[in-house]
Amino acid sequence: MLKLYNTLTRKIEEFKPLNPPVVTMYTCGPTVYRHIHIGNFRTYLMADFLRRTLEYNAYKVTHIKNVTDVGHMRTSELHQGKNIDPVLEEALKEGKTPKEITSYYTKLFLEDEEKLNIKKANKYPKATEHIKEMIEIIKILLDKGLAYRTGGTVYFDVSKFKDYGQLSGNTLDKMDMLLKAVRISVETDKKDSPDFALWKEAEEDRMMKWESPWGEGFPGWHIECSAMSIKYLGDTFDIHTGGEDLIFPHHEDEIAQSEGASGKKFVNYWLHGGYLLIDGKKMSRSKGNVYTISDLQKKGFDPLAFRYLTMLTHYKQEMNFTWDALEAAQIAYKRLVEEVAEFKNPKIGCAEYEEKFLEAVNDNLNMPKALAVMWDLVKSDYPDSAKAESIFKMDQVLGLDLEKAREKKKNIKVVVSDAIKKLIGERERLRKMGSFTKADHLRNKIKKLGYRLKDTKEGVEIEKI
Ligand code: AMP
Ligand code: ZN
Numbered sequence: 001m002l003k004l005y006n007t008l009t010r011k012i013e014e015f016k017p018l019n020p021p022v023v024t025m026y027t028c029g030p031t032v033y034r035h036i037h038i039g040n041f042r043t044y045l046m047a048d049f050l051r052r053t054l055e056y057n058a059y060k061v062t063h064i065k066n067v068t069d070v071g072h073m074r075t076s077e078l079h080q081g082k083n084i085d086p087v088l089e090e091a092l093k094e095g096k097t098p099k100e101i102t103s104y105y106t107k108l109f110l111e112d113e114e115k116l117n118i119k120k121a122n123k124y125p126k127a128t129e130h131i132k133e134m135i136e137i138i139k140i141l142l143d144k145g146l147a148y149r150t151g152g153t154v155y156f157d158v159s160k161f162k163d164y165g166q167l168s169g170n171t172l173d174k175m176d177m178l179l180k181a182v183r184i185s186v187e188t189d190k191k192d193s194p195d196f197a198l199w200k201e202a203e204e205d206r207m208m209k210w211e212s213p214w215g216e217g218f219p220g221w222h223i224e225c226s227a228m229s230i231k232y233l234g235d236t237f238d239i240h241t242g243g244e245d246l247i248f249p250h251h252e253d254e255i256a257q258s259e260g261a262s263g264k265k266f267v268n269y270w271l272h273g274g275y276l277l278i279d280g281k282k283m284s285r286s287k288g289n290v291y292t293i294s295d296l297q298k299k300g301f302d303p304l305a306f307r308y309l310t311m312l313t314h315y316k317q318e319m320n321f322t323w324d325a326l327e328a329a330q331i332a333y334k335r336l337v338e339e340v341a342e343f344k345n346p347k348i349g350c351a352e353y354e355e356k357f358l359e360a361v362n363d364n365l366n367m368p369k370a371l372a373v374m375w376d377l378v379k380s381d382y383p384d385s386a387k388a389e390s391i392f393k394m395d396q397v398l399g400l401d402l403e404k405a406r407e408k409k410k411n412i413k414v415v416v417s418d419a420i421k422k423l424i425g426e427r428e429r430l431r432k433m434g435s436f437t438k439a440d441h442l443r444n445k446i447k448k449l450g451y452r453l454k455d456t457k458e459g460v461e462i463e464k465i
Contacts, residue, residue, distance in 0.1 A: 002057055002362045004050075004239075005316060007247060007270040008167055012364055015269065017238045023059045024237035025051065026229040026267075028246055029124065031068040032105040033090045037290035038306060038321065039276035039283035041116060043243040045307060046273040046315040046365070048118040050241065052397045053361045064232045065121035066225060067109075069102035069128050070208060070218060088207055098208055102128075112293040115303035117399045125228045127219070131210045133227040134219045137261045138198045138212075146260040152201030152215040158194040161256045167270060168248035196253050198223050222253035226261075229254075235262040244272040245282075274318045283321065296326070300455075304400055305330035311367040311398065333400065339378050340391065340402050341409035349389035353377040357394050370397065416462060420451060424460060427453070 002015040017023045027047045030036045047065075054061050091098045106124075113120070138154055141147040146160045158164050197220040202209035209216045229237065235258070242251065251270065258266040275282045278289045293303050309329035313319040353373055360369035374394050377387055395402045416424075423446050430439040443453050447465070454461040 002053065003364055004269055004271060005364050006268075007272050008267075010169075013269070017059065018236065018268070021058060021060050023054050023061045023239065024233040025054075025061055025063045025239040025241070026225070026233055026237060027063065027065040027121070027240075028225055028242040028250070029065040029067050030105075030109050031086075032102045032109060033086050034105065034285055035290070035292045035294075036105070036109045036112060037283055037285065037292055038296070039290065040243075041112065041118075041293065041306070042276040042310050042319065043241075043273045044113065044118055045116065045310045046271070047241045048116075048399065049311075049315070049361075049365050049367055049397065050239070050271065051119055052399060053365060056358070056361065056397050062233065063119075063121045064123050064125065064229060066228045067102075067106055067124050067126045068221070068224065069098075069106070069126050070221075070224065091207075102126075112303070115293055115297075116307050117304060117401055119399075123232060125232065127224040127228070128208075130224065130227050130231065131212075131219060133231050134223045135199075135212050137223060137227055137230075137257060140261040141198065141257065144260065147198055149214060152199075152217050153197055154199040154214055155195040156198055156253065156256060156260070158196070158256065161260050163259070164194070164256050165252065167252050167255055170248055170252070196220060196222065196249060198257065222250055223257055225250070226254050226258040226266075230258060230262070235264045235266070237267060239269045239271060240267040241271045241273070244274060247272055273315045274313075277318055277320045280320065291321075299323070301326055301330055302333065305333045307399060308333040308371075311371050314368060315365055336375075336378070336400070337402065337405040337409065340388070340406045343384045343388035343391075343406065345385060346389035346392055347383075347385035349393060350377060350380070350382050350386050353380070353382075354390050354393065357390075357397075361397050367398075370394070374398070416451070420446065420449060423449075424453065424462065428460065431455075 003012050004015050005012050030040055051061050051063055088098055091101045147154050147156050199214055199217050199219055202216045209218050255266050283290055296306055309326055356373045357370055360366045360373055377390060392403050423442055427439050427442040450465050452463045452465050
């Protein structure tokens with residue numbers, strides 16, 4: 001039985017989907033005007049562990065992850081007091097169109113997801129392609145008297161939605177203070193300060209703007225997720241995920257708009273991941289303390305070592321990132337691959353360990369425990385073939401690509417001849433002596449013979465070209 005912590009009820013609950021075996025799931029995706037950092041990826045990895053666990057339990061998951069390609073200001077991104085759209089700012093800086101910028105970063109994001117072995121969402125809808133759907137919801141909210149217009153801007157009237165605050169537990173009197181912390185400015189034309197913008201009037205020089213019944217403007221950030229999740233998953237769906245910073249106001253506002261418009265419950269289970277910290281502070285673009293997957297790779301780390309690292313902390317807890325911890329995770333991951341490479345072909349697995357593993361992942365995604373169970377099995381007395389069977393099965397959730405890694409290792413072992421081994425050994429010797437030019441010469445010679453060498457912290461890796 002799968003149990004999940006639901007932010008909405010503040011309890012661990014048994015997971016019961018609306019229409020089993022189908023599970024509908026929405027993940028707030030990235031804002032694509034800069035590199036997506038490893039803090040963001042910690043949250044997407046959490047969603048991936050959840051999705052894989054659901055599939056492990058034989059559910060059929062429809063997963064939607066949006067791409068925010070309309071810039072949305074945050075206080076932290078306030079540019080010298082001026083309300084400049086970050087997508088535009090980046091475009092101007094790089095001499096590109098906003099579309100070129102967002103396409104570029106979307107492509108990098110998808111490549112990084114692949115490197116981390118994050119399963120592809122069924123769809124990655126873009127905000128800019130769903131303006132019509134957002135306008136439709138805003139029209140309904142205006143018709144129902146849940147929103148009001150001030151010039152070309154439309155606000156949601158929080159006082160008309162009695163359940164406002166249900167997700168974050170914020171009462172209206174607490175709200176004002178919280179909002180001041182997350183907004184660019186406290187808009188002065190609103191009736192009541194917790195009200196939030198559904199549609200904003202475009203400033204004169206704004207490039208990213210659209211026609212609407214209220215004049216030229218652009219959507220608020222929250223409305224995009226309501227529009228895209230409802231379009232692809234229906235008025236009510238099973239699971240919504242994001243980092244804990246999205247609980248308020250983003251998800252609170254998504255609930256108000258969506259339930260206000262449809263009159264139905266929006267989402268049954270809300271899951272929020274803890275922050276990735278660096279030196280005790282949240283990793284964030286505005287603080288400039290971010291690392292990307294490419295940064296990790298440039299330092300010789302395998303992106304899957306980062307995946308492994310995130311499994312060592314429960315997803316709801318904060319996780320402090322250090323290079324030493326990543327190094328330790330990489331060593332453990334490589335050791336695991338070494339172990340697995342020795343396995344014989346899979347045969348009847350070990351039910352005892354498989355049960356413990358399932359129990360761990362089904363206990364609100366206890367990945368640290370799941371990983372420990374897997375290592376216990378590796379070290380156990382079961383025959384290799386049984387270990388292989390069970391571990392490859394567990395890897396459907398872990399996503400460490402162990403079968404592929406095993407094949408790769410096996411290929412290396414089979415293919416490299418003694419002559420090549422000798423050349424590699426000679427090159428290593430030259431490198432240790434500091435004769436890098438000679439070593440490079442040998443590397444080229446080996447390359448011509450069909451093998452690419454990669455120097456890693458654990459030694460040289462050989463790849464067949
Ligand atoms: P953004 O592009 O800022 O909207 O963030 C995309 C996702 O990453 C959201 O679910 C955020 O909650 C999450 N996120 C942002 N920073 C961090 C962090 N330091 N640790 C974990 N998740 C984060
Ligand atoms: Zn969202």
